[in-house]
Every structure is written in C-alpha cells, then in structure tokens.
Amino acid sequence: xxxxxxxxxxxxxxxxxxxxxxxxxxxxxxxxxxxxxxxxxxxxxxxxxxxxxxxxxxxxxxxxxxxxxxxxxxxxxxxxxxxxxxxxxxxxxxxxxxxxxxxxxxxxxxxxxxxxxxxxxxxxxxxxxxxxxxxxxxxxxxxxxxxxxxxxxxxxxxxxxxxxxxxxxxxxxxxxxxxxxxxxxxxxxxxxxxxxxxxxxxxxxxxxxxxxxxxxxxxxxxxxxxxxxxxxxxxxxxxxxxxxxxxxxxxxxxxxxxxxxxxxxxxxxxxxxxxxxxxxxxxxxxxxxxxxxxxxxxxxxxxxxxxxxxxxxxxxxxxxxxxxxxxxxxxxxxxxxxxxxxxxxxxxxxxxxxxxxxxxxxxxxxxxxxxxxxxxxxxxxxxxxxxxxx
Amino acid sequence: xxxxxxxxxxxxxxxxxxxxxxxxxxxxxxxxxxxxxxxxxxxxxxxxxxxxxxxxxxxxxxxxxxxxxxxxxxxxxxxxxxxxxxxxxxxxxxxxxxxxxxxxxxxxxxxxxxxxxxxxxxxxxxxxxxxxxxxxxxxxxxxxxxxxxxxxxxxxxxxxxxxxxxxxxxxxxxxxxxxxxxxxxxxxxxxxxxxxxxxxxxxxxxxxxxxxxxxxxxxxxxxxxxxxxxxxxxxxxxxxxxxxxxxxxxxxxxxxxxxxxxxxxxxxxxxxxxxxxxxxxxxxxxxxxxxxxxxxxxxxxxxxxxxxxxxxxxxxxxxxxxxxxxxxxxxxxxxxxxxxxxxxxx
Numbered sequence: 001x002x003x004x005x006x007x008x009x010x011x012x013x014x015x016x017x018x019x020x021x022x023x024x025x026x027x028x029x030x031x032x033x034x035x036x037x038x039x040x041x042x043x044x045x046x047x048x049x050x051x052x053x054x055x056x057x058x059x060x061x062x063x064x065x066x067x068x069x070x071x072x073x074x075x076x077x078x079x080x081x082x083x084x085x086x087x088x089x090x091x092x093x094x095x096x097x098x099x100x101x102x103x104x105x106x107x108x109x110x111x112x113x114x115x116x117x118x119x120x121x122x123x124x125x126x127x128x129x130x131x132x133x134x135x136x137x138x139x140x141x142x143x144x145x146x147x148x149x150x151x152x153x154x155x156x157x158x159x160x161x162x163x164x165x166x167x168x169x170x171x172x173x174x175x176x177x178x179x180x181x182x183x184x185x186x187x188x189x190x191x192x193x194x195x196x197x198x199x200x201x202x203x204x205x206x207x208x209x210x211x212x213x214x215x216x217x218x219x220x221x222x223x224x225x226x227x228x229x230x231x232x233x234x235x236x237x238x239x240x241x242x243x244x245x246x247x248x249x250x251x252x253x254x255x256x257x258x259x260x261x262x263x264x265x266x267x268x269x270x271x272x273x274x275x276x277x278x279x280x281x282x283x284x285x286x287x288x289x290x291x292x293x294x295x296x297x298x299x300x301x302x303x304x305x306x307x308x309x310x311x312x313x314x315x316x317x318x319x320x321x322x323x324x325x326x327x328x329x330x331x332x333x334x335x336x337x338x339x340x341x342x343x344x345x346x347x348x349x350x351x352x353x354x355x356x357x358x359x360x361x362x363x364x365x366x367x368x369x370x371x372x373x374x375x376x377x378x379x380x381x382x383x384x385x386x387x388x389x390x
Numbered sequence: 391x392x393x394x395x396x397x398x399x400x401x402x403x404x405x406x407x408x409x410x411x412x413x414x415x416x417x418x419x420x421x422x423x424x425x426x427x428x429x430x431x432x433x434x435x436x437x438x439x440x441x442x443x444x445x446x447x448x449x450x451x452x453x454x455x456x457x458x459x460x461x462x463x464x465x466x467x468x469x470x471x472x473x474x475x476x477x478x479x480x481x482x483x484x485x486x487x488x489x490x491x492x493x494x495x496x497x498x499x500x501x502x503x504x505x506x507x508x509x510x511x512x513x514x515x516x517x518x519x520x521x522x523x524x525x526x527x528x529x530x531x532x533x534x535x536x537x538x539x540x541x542x543x544x545x546x547x548x549x550x551x552x553x554x555x556x557x558x559x560x561x562x563x564x565x566x567x568x569x570x571x572x573x574x575x576x577x578x579x580x581x582x583x584x585x586x587x588x589x590x591x592x593x594x595x596x597x598x599x600x601x602x603x604x605x606x607x608x609x610x611x612x613x614x615x616x617x618x619x620x621x622x623x624x625x626x627x628x629x630x631x632x633x634x635x636x637x638x639x640x641x642x643x644x645x646x647x648x649x650x651x652x653x654x655x656x657x658x659x660x661x662x663x664x665x666x667x668x669x670x671x672x673x674x675x676x677x678x679x680x681x682x683x684x685x686x687x688x689x690x691x692x693x694x695x696x697x698x699x700x701x702x703x704x705x706x707x708x709x710x711x712x713x714x715x716x717x718x719x720x721x722x723x724x725x726x727x728x729x730x731x732x733x734x735x736x
Contacts, residue, residue, distance in 0.1 A: 111574075230576075238590075268708035269583075271590065273455045274430030288576035312454035 032057075035065035035077055053079035068186050071179050072151045072171040081192040086139055088131045088149035090115060091174035091334050093122055095184060096148075098200045098335040098369040101191030107142040109134075109149075118292035118330065121371055136162045146170060146190065175333040177249045184335075200335070200369055207338035207361065208253075211345045214352045215255030224281045224348040226256035227318065230267065231285035231303035231326060240270050246333050247286045254344035256282065276312050282348060283307055283318040284325055290381040291330025292372070297381040300326055304384055323347070331362070331382035339365050343383055359387070407681045410674060414688040418468065421692060425464050425699045430707045431455050458593075466592035467695040467712075469600045470653045471663055475690020476604070477646035478664030479671070479683055480611055483618040484642040485548040491664035492650035495555030496533050498659045499562035501651065504529030505658070506566050506581045510573035522584065523655045530651030533558050538643060546636050547625070551643070587660035587713025589698050596656040603652040607645050608687065614638055615679035622677065660713045662720025663690050670723070693719065 036057055042048030049065075057064040057079040065079045085101075087093045088109040096102050102121065107128040116123040126142060129135030134154050139147065144167055149159065151171045160169050170190070172183045181201065188197025228241045228251055241247040242260035245267055251258055259278040260268070275283075285303055290296040303326055313319045325347050332340045339362040346353035366377050381388075426442070427435045433452050441456040474492065481490040492498050504525035540554035541547075570578050617638050620628045625635050654660065667690035668682065674689075675681045697715035704710065 264708050269588075269590070269711070270707045271430050271459065271702065271709060273459055274707040276451055276455065277431040288574070311458040312451055315451050 029063070031067065032063055032065055035067055039065060039077070039079065049077070049079050056080045063192070066189055068170065068190055070151075070170045070172055070186070071183060074171070076168045076170060078168075078190065082146045082190055084142065084144045084146070085191075086128050086142060086144040086147045087112065087122075088128065088134065088147065088154070089174075090118070091150075092148045092172065093119055094335050094370065095174045095187055096191065097122075097371055098196075099184065099188050099191060099193045100196035101187070101193050102371070104191060106144060107139065115292060117294065117376055118370070118372060120373060132158075134159050139163070148172065174335075175246060177246070177253065177337075180334075180337070203365075203368070204338050207342050210356070211254060211341050215345055215349060218255055218349070220257070223255055223257045225259050225278070226251045226282045226284050226348070227259050227275055227278060227280035228284045228286070231287050231307070238270050238272060238275065239267050240264060240275075241267050241286065247284065247327075250327070250332055250337070250340060250344060251284055251348075253341055254348055256284075256344075256348050272310060272312065276316060279316055281317050281321075282323045282325065283316070284327065284344065284347075286327055286329065286332060288329050291328035292376060292380060293330075294375065294379050300328070300381050300384045326384040328382050330380075335369060336362070336365050336382075340383070404681075407675050407678075407685075411681065411685050411688060414685065414692065418688055418692050418695070421695055421699070422464055422468065425467070425695055426456070426460055428699055428703050429455065429460060462592040462594055462597050463589045463698070464695065465597045466589050466600065466657065467698045468691040469597065469604055470589070470657055470660065471667070471690035471692070471694030472608075472687035473600060473604050473649040473653045473690070474660060474663040474694070475667030475671075475686040476608065476611055476683060477649040478690075479668035479679070479686040480618075480642045480646040481664070482668050483679055483682075484621065484639045484646075485551055486622060486624075487548055487552055488669065489665070490552065490555075492646065492654075493659075493661055493664060494559065495537060495552070496558030496560075496562055497530050497555075497647055497650045498654060498661070499559045499566065500529040500533030501526040501654045502581075502585050502659055503562040503566045503569070505584045505655075506569040506573075509580045509584065510569045510577045526655035527651045529562070530647060530655070533562060534643060534647035534651075538640060546639050551639070583711070584658040585713070586711030587654070587658040587716075588709075588711050589657055589694075590709065591656065600652055600656065603649055604687075607649055608683075610645060611642075611683050612680070614642065615683055618642075618679040619677075658711075658713060660694065660716055662716045663694055666720045666723055667693055 036054065039048050039054055039057070043051065043054060048054070061080050064081070065077045068076045068078065070076065083104055084106045085096075085104050086107040087096065087105050090109070090111050093102070093105070093108065093112045096105065097119075105122055105125060107126045108119070108122050110127055110130045112119050113123050113125070113127045126138060127135070128138045128142070131150060132153050134149075136159075140163070147159070147163075147167060147169045149169060149171055151173055156169075163169065172186070173179060174183055181204065184197060184201060184204075188194050228245075228247045230239045230241065230247075240260045242258055242264045244265050248258050248261075259280050260270075264270070285307065287300060287303055289299040289303075304324055307313060307324050308319055318324055325344070327340055327344065330336070331343075339358065342353065342356060342361055343358040346356060346358055362382060363377060366372055370376075372380075423439075427433070427438050431451070433441075433455065437452055438456055438460075441453050442461070478491040481492065481495060482488060504527070505522045507529075508521040508525040536558050537551060537554045538546075540557065541550040544550045566581075570581055573581065617628070617633045620631050620633045621635065621638060628635050650664070668686045670693075671682055671685040671689045675685045694712065694716065697719050698712045701710040701712050701715040
C-alpha cells in the first residue's frame with residue numbers, strides 16, 4: 001500500500017512538472033525540468049535521489065535540480081540549495097566569501113582555521129584536518145551536504161572512499177587562471193548566490209578588460225622581458241617559474257614575456273649566471289610570506305634586498321633600473337588576482353597605467369569581497385615596493 | 391720467497407699506488423678546468439682562464455661569474471667530496487664495516503633535522519641561512535655524541551656503534567618527518583630542497599671553513615692510518631700490538647662527524663660519497679689506509695665535482711641538485727660493487 005502511495009506521489013510530481021510551466025521558459029529552468037524528470041525516472045527504477053529530495057526540488061526550489069560539473073570532471077546533481085558546507089582549502093574559502101556564501105560553511109581545513117586575519121569568522125569553525133590529511137570523523141560529525149576541496153588533494157582514497165555517497169565532494173582549484181572564472185560561476189550556482197557572484201565577476205571582468213585594452217596591442221618584440229622566481233634567496237636556491245605556473249600566467253596576462261619560456265617548464269632551479277645572461281627588464285618575485293600574515297614585512301624586504309645585492313646582478317637591466325617587484329600569494333592568486341594583474345601590468349608598462357590607482361583597486365577588493373578587518377588594510381604587505389615607509 | 395723479493399714487490403706496489411693517486415689527482419685538475427668552463431653564461435674557455443689568471447677587469451660580469459659563482463662552487467665540490475669521502479673511509483675503518491658512512495650512522499639525518507627545525511620553526515632561512523647552518527652543525531655533533539654515549543653504555547665496539555647509529559638515524563628521520571608534517575608547503579619545499587643537497591650556495595667564506603676543516607683533519611687522519619690498518623685485524627690483535635683501540639675509535643668518529651657536519655651544514659645532505667668513494671678507492675688501491683685515505687679524498691672530490699658538473703649541464707639551464715646526481719651515480723655503482731666485487735677486497 002505504501003509503495004503504491006509513493007508511486008502516486010511521484011506520478012503527481014511528474015505530471016506537475018510536465019504540465020505546469022516552471023518559472024519562465026529560459027534554458028536554466030528547462031535544465032531543471034529535465035533533471036527532475038530524470039530524477040523521478042531514476043527513482044521509479046529503484047535509484048535516484050529519494051522522494052524527499054524530489055519533493056523539495058519540485059515544490060520548494062523551482063530552480064532546482066542543478067547539475068554541476070566540477071573541475072575534476074565529475075557531475076553532481078543538487079536538488080536543493082546547500083546548507084552545510086565543509087571547505088578544505090583557503091582558495092575555496094576566499095572564493096565563497098567573495099560570492100557571499102560563507103554563512104553556509106560549517107567546517108574548515110586547518111589552513112583556514114589558522115589564518116585568523118584573513119578568515120576571522122571561518123577560523124572559529126571546527127577544524128576538519130589538513131587539505132592533504134582530512135579528519136574523516138570531524139567531517140562526518142558536521143553532517144555536511146557538500147565538501148569542497150582541491151582537484152588532486154586529498155586523494156579520493158583519503159576522502160571519498162570513507163564518506164557515504166550522499167555527501168558530494170566537489171573538487172575545484174580557485175587559483176588557476178584558466179578555470180577560475182568558470183569555477184566562480186559554478187560556486188555561485190552551488191550556493192544559489194548568482195547575484196553576488198555576478199557582482200564579483202563584474203569587478204573581475206572590469207580589471208581584466210582594462211589590462212587587455214591597454215596591453216593587447218603591444219607587439220611581441222616590444223613586450224617587457226620578465227624573470228620570475230620564488231624568492232627564497234641563496235639558502236633556497238634560484239627557482240624560476242615558467243609555463244604551467246600561476247606566476248607565469250600572471251606576468252603573461254600583464255603583457256610580459258617570461259625569459260624562462262622555452263628553456264624550462266613549471267619551476268626549475270637555475271644559476272645566478274643564467275639570470276645575468278638573460279638580462280631581464282623586470283624581476284618579479286613571488287613569496288608565500290606576508291599578505292594576510294602581519295609581521296612578515298621584513299621577510300619581503302629581505303627578498304628585495306637579496307636580489308639587489310646579489311653579486312653581478314648590478315648589470316641586469318631590472319636591477320639597474322630598480323624594477324624588482326614582489327607579489328605575495330595572498331595577492332597574486334585567487335579572488336584578489338585582478339588587483340594583482342593591474343599592479344603587475346602597471347609595473348611592466350607604467351606609462352600605460354599612469355592614472356590607474358592600484359592601491360584603491362586592492363582596497364576595494366578587501367572591502368567588498370573579503371571579511372578582513374582594518375588591520376589588514378592598514379598593515380598588510382601584499383606587494384613590494386608598495387609606497388609605504390619601511 | 392726471499393726477503394729482498396718481498397721488499398722489492400712491496401716497493402713496487404707502493405710506487406704503483408702513489409702513481410695511481412697522482413694520476414687521479416691529475417684527472418681532478420683536468421675536471422676542475424673543464425668544470426670552470428661549464429655554465430649558462432656564454433664564456434669561452436680562453437676567457438675563463440684569462441679571468442682566473444687575472445687578465446680581466448675585476449668588475450666585469452665574466453669576472454663576477456667566474457670568481458663569485460663558478461670557482462667557489464668547484465672548490466666546494468672538491469673539498470666537500472674529499473671531506474665526505476674521508477669521513478666515510480674513517481668510519482668504515484674504525485668500525486670495520488663496509489656499510490658505515492655519515493648517512494648510515496645517523497649523522498646526515500641529524501643535520502636534516504637541524505636544518506628542518508630552522509626552516510620550519512625558526513626564522514633563519516630568509517635571513518641568509520645562518521640559522522640553518524648553525525642548527526645542522528649542532529645537531530650533527532649531537533648525533534655523534536649520542537652514538538658515542540649509547541655505544542659506551544655497552545662498550546665501544548663496532549657493533550654497538552652501528553646499532554646506536556641506526557637508532558639515532560631512525561629517531562632523527564622520524565623527527566624530520568614530524569616537522570615536515572607540521573610545516574606549510576613553502577617551508578616543506580625548502581626542507582626538501584635542503585635535503586637534496588646543492589653546491590649552489592657556496593661562497594668563498596663557506597669554502598674557507600671547509601678548507602680549514604679538511605686541512606686540519608686530513609693530516610690527523612693520515613697519522614692514524616697505521617693504527618687503522620692494525621685495527622682491521624680485529625680489536626684483540628690491535629690491542630695486543632699496542633693500538634689504543636677505543637681512543638682511535640672515539641677520535642675517528644669525532645673527526646669524521648666534524649668533517650661531515652662542516653660540509654653538509656653548507657651544502658645540505660649529499661648522499662653516497664661517504665659510502666662509495668672509499669669502496670671505489672679500496673678496489674683500486676687496496677685496503678692500506680696510508681693510501682686509502684688520500685686516494686678516497688681524491689676519488690670523493692672527483693665523484694662530487696663530476697656529479698655536479700653533469701647536474702648543471704644535462705638539463706641546462708635547469709640545475710639538478712647534486713645530492714640527487716650523486717645518488718643516481720652512486721646507487722648503480724653500489725649495486726655493481728655488490729654483484730661483482732672481488733673476493734676479499736674488503
């Protein structure tokens with residue numbers, strides 16, 4: 001009897017979907033209708049998402065179900081908005097904050113937990129372990145309806161394998177330029193924050209367009225030659241960043257030519273004499289120090305001074321003309337990257353960006369799209385030289 | 391066989407060994423010359439030698455490259471190779487064990503732990519690395535003292551020292567792994583880089599420190615060569631011939647540890663030189679420590695300088711860390727040795 005009753009409800013739902021025009025006639029709703037019909041059919045065949053999910057999608061959430069394909073290529077169907085999200089890595093956390101979905105986060109990875117100045121609210125939430133070593137029990141105790149993590153880490157053997165299938169694990173990077181915009185759009189759909197997402201993407205697109213407008217027409221042979229490295233000085237070696245790295249993508253998007261292109265890929269250790277031989281116009285250093293961590297400004301200044309004082313580097317154009325610049329990871333990658341892009345483009349082509357105030361762009365980003373406090377805006381070192389007194 | 395025949399045979403063998411050491415030394419000088427001309431900056435062989443002989447202005451780029459980068463790197467390669475080879479030969483001699491080396495006895499693990507401690511929990515690595523150097527040196531000496539202390543409890547014998555060394559190696563390896571687990575990705579990267587070993591951080595100051603250490607300890611090692619030869623007959627035999635076995639063992643261990651610490655605190659952990667250089671030399675020159683020790687120093691220098699030269703040219707401009715290159719060269723050689731060594735060469 002119960003089974004008959006259940007089938008009847010499903011049939012009523014199905015009839016409603018087919019007969020009633022669901023919230024307009026755009027493609028989005030068509031997709032929702034198709035997904036719901038598929039879900040009902042799956043349910044009738046003994047699978048599918050379950051009656052409660054189908055009922056909620058049909059009656060409470062007219063824009064649902066939604067199909068999301070993550071960056072790893074896995075497809076997920078959401079039958080209602082997510083309410084309890086576990087976020088494993090900081091790049092995802094800052095993106096969710098940027099689109100206003102952070103009130104649905106219930107657990108965070110250790111790197112978010114310890115980053116109290118960048119994530120003052122999220123750092124008070126329960127810790128679910130490192131992004132390489134998740135704490136499965138802590139995750140299960142939070143009863144999440146979604147987990148967000150990197151494409152590669154933690155490996156599925158460490159995460160999905162130990163979780164019930166009802167908890168989807170979405171894998172997205174939120175720092176790689178080639179997929180960043182798409183990932184933000186998908187996140188907006190997952191969190192049902194299309195409006196905030198559109199606000200953020202309008203800001204994102206505006207600055208990308210400004211840079212493209214001003215540097216797009218520069219012929220290849222006139223572009224500034226840049227040597228990019230991770231700045232850890234003598235004790236770590238001279239590590240250059242080439243194709244396949246975020247720093248390379250950033251400098252190329254800003255109109256530069258990486259001197260390591262064609263010589264190496266990814267990151268590679270090179271000799272000081274190779275840098276001298278390349279004689280770059282600009283040296284761009286990436287550092288994991290400072291940014292949202294106060295009290296590390298001196299580390300950044302030391303990187304600058306190490307380059308300027310390296311024997312033989314005085315004859316390099318970049319050093320001779322004082323064109324050595326440092327960007328921190330909290331600035332160069334992720335949601336704040338348009339501010340970094342404009343800044344790097346201005347360093348490379350100062351005359352083309354004369355009237356652009358890069359400090360204001362970054363301040364606007366911090367104000368509108370992060371939850372950081374005044375101390376970060378006033379004391380944070382995100383790039384160097386930044387015009388502030390030492 | 392008459393006494394004269396034995397004496398002339400011995401004199402001939404001695405002469406041959408000296409000739410071989412001379413030949414190896416000549417090869418080292420040749421390799422040094424070749425290595426000085428290798429690099430990413432296009433400098434001709436003539437320009438390099440003109441610069442070394444003082445024929446170029448001190449402020450030119452070529453002069454900076456040759457004097458500030460290439461020569462310190464090459465000299466560090468020679469000195470570090472010699473020091474690690476000597477340390478390995480001394481440890482193998484005093485412990486009468488072919489597997490003894492600064493790495494199998496926990497010395498290098500301790501240095502790695504010291505460096506990791508500085509990189510992950512300290513603040514020294516961005517400030518020029520002095521904290522790393524100091525920590526690596528300090529923990530190397532602590533490990534040597536711990537090996538000695540543990541061994542002394544059960545009596546200083548080769549077996550107790552090796553057992554203590556292995557225990558210390560595992561302890562420091564576990565501690566290093568624990569620190570890596572705690573560290574953020576940038577710091578862990580720096581630790582991994584340090585553990586690969588590199589001659590790229592060599593300066594005239596670091597070369598001078600290693601040169602002083604090698605210069606001071608090499609004669610002392612040579613002075614103990616006869617005692618080491620006697621020791622190879624066994625502790626009882628050596629004691630009956632008046633060799634102060636425990637003193638030699640403690641002194642040798644301290645000297646080998648000091649050499650290792652003095653090198654790897656500047657270069658990071660460079661594997662296999664301490665293990666294979668003495669074996670190569672023993673196969674060529676035999677087990678007499680009067681020839682084995684100087685021979686090992688030259689062979690160690692040749693292997694390390696050769697590995698570094700290959701490491702910085704094979705994928706140029708990318709440099710492969712010398713620790714990896716020595717392992718690439720050392721492991722196949724070690725297997726070859728294991729499979730084909732002559733009977734009783736050890």
